[in-house]
Amino acid sequence: MELQTYWKILLRRWWLVAAPVLVIAIYAALAHTPPAPIYQVVMRFAAGTEPAGLSQDYDRYYPWLTSEYIANGLADVAETGVFAQAIAARLSEPDLAVKIQSRVNTDNAQSILIVYLSWPDAEQIVAVAEAIRAELTESGAAYFPQLEGIEPAVRLLDAPAPTPLAPGLRTQLTGPAIKIGLAFVVGVALALLWHYVDPTVHESAELESLGLSILAEIPRQ
Numbered sequence: 001m002e003l004q005t006y007w008k009i010l011l012r013r014w015w016l017v018a019a020p021v022l023v024i025a026i027y028a029a030l031a032h033t034p035p036a037p038i039y040q041v042v043m044r045f046a047a048g049t050e051p052a053g054l055s056q057d058y059d060r061y062y063p064w065l066t067s068e069y070i071a072n073g074l075a076d077v078a079e080t081g082v083f084a085q086a087i088a089a090r091l092s093e094p095d096l097a098v099k100i101q102s103r104v105n106t107d108n109a110q111s112i113l114i115v116y117l118s119w120p121d122a123e124q125i126v127a128v129a130e131a132i133r134a135e136l137t138e139s140g141a142a143y144f145p146q147l148e149g150i151e152p153a154v155r156l157l158d159a160p161a162p163t164p165l166a167p168g169l170r171t172q173l174t175g176p177a178i179k180i181g182l183a184f185v186v187g188v189a190l191a192l193l194w195h196y197v198d199p200t201v202h203e204s205a206e207l208e209s210l211g212l213s214i215l216a217e218i219p220r221q
Helices: 003-012 014-031 061-077 081-090 094-103 124-138 169-173 176-197 204-208
Strands: 039-047 104-109 112-119 154-156
Touching (some): 003 014, 014 176, 039 061, 039 124, 061 104, 061 112, 094 104, 124 154
Antiparallel strands (some): 039 112, 104 112
């Protein structure tokens, strides 16, 4: 079937294509609410120890290796419930512990610890980020006794600066544009289905395709 034939089918039943689109457009206009903004803070921390041993030059490798272990270990600690409870305690809001744990993600690149914090409030995220900074730089020995007496074993490199995040894929897939597009696809499918089950003959070409000869046509007007 040529594209021109499809166009004629859709044009003949344009109202069937437009109906779902119109319904969804009205619903989206009345019920849609913009997604709440989400902010993110990215903080980088340097972790390390001073050389110790027979010679600073000879033992230089081991402090570097230790710093990688510190960054890796604290990255795992920062995603635990105990760490989230400590942050909530610093904020004097113990009920935030579960929320904090779900919104903290970490990574480490050699001796650099990276903390990602997402939060719906631009002002509150700074307070939470500051509490995370204080916990990591001041209480490392509470998680790893090996850090006792090393001050500071962890140093903040980036000041907390919240930036708005773009809407996630799930939010975009549930947006009005996607819904209207799906409604259009449904309308096109309904029009083609109607044409398939409709026994009415609209053009002489339909009879010719059945092997019937056309002797004459009666004009519409």
